Amino acid sequence: MLNDADLQAILLTFKLASMTTLILLLICTPLAWWLARTRSSWKGPVDALIGLPLVLPPVVLGFYLLVLMGPSGPVGRFMQSFGWEPLPFTFAGLVVGSVFYSLPFVVKPIEGAFEAMGDRPLEVAATLRASPLDTFFSVVLPQARSAYLTAAVMGFAHTVGEFGIVLMMGGNIPGKTRVISVQIYDHVEALEYTQAHWLAGGLLLFSFLVLLALYTLQPTGRRRRRRGA
DSSP, X not given: OOOHHHHHHHHHHHHHHHHHHHHHHHHHHHHHHHHHHOOOTTHHHHHHXXXXXXXXXXXXXXXXXXXXXXXXXXXXXXXXHTTOOOSTTSHHHHHHHHHHXXXXXXXXXXXXXXXXXXSHHHHHHHHTTOOHHHHIIIIIHHHTHHHHHHHHHHHHHHHHTOOXXXXXXXXXXXXXXXXXXXXHHHHHHTTOHHHHHHHHHHHHHHHHHHHHIIIIIHHHHHHHHHHHO
């Protein structure tokens, strides 16, 4: 069965995933809107930068974040000049690393919804003298709610399953940076396979339920919208 260290790792992981998902939804909304609407030549490079976590090994991204934010890195030195603790090997560091690593899983569904919307709803809102802000909250967000649900679920699930980047940025500090994936690794190293099975099986079930929700519930929502159109 699960011991206290396992439960601690589970609570820390879900706290990390919740905070990361909330931050990503706030960051990715304006970013996805810009990507969907812009014709700037910067769109390609920004898209490529956002998509790096999809192809880059997590330890590589974690290593460069560690170098950048460590005590000798530019971000680390900047923070120390204000008397702040460098981010590596802290919970805040885990959040920053997770935001970078899960970014494409949140921004891309939202961007796709904004692009599919087209200009027509915005033009209709403009003829009714709605302000840009009112149009966004009254027209854009309701039409993109399915994409937001997908983005939130994918961002949360992806953060829960992280290993390489959280190990590089957070290390293995019990109660502070030791998440589920690192706890499983510790159990395997100690030949505690029963303990590892409990945690790994839980993650496997969680991942299956996430995919089940995405592949079955989302199409139902789209069919309902089409019937109501």
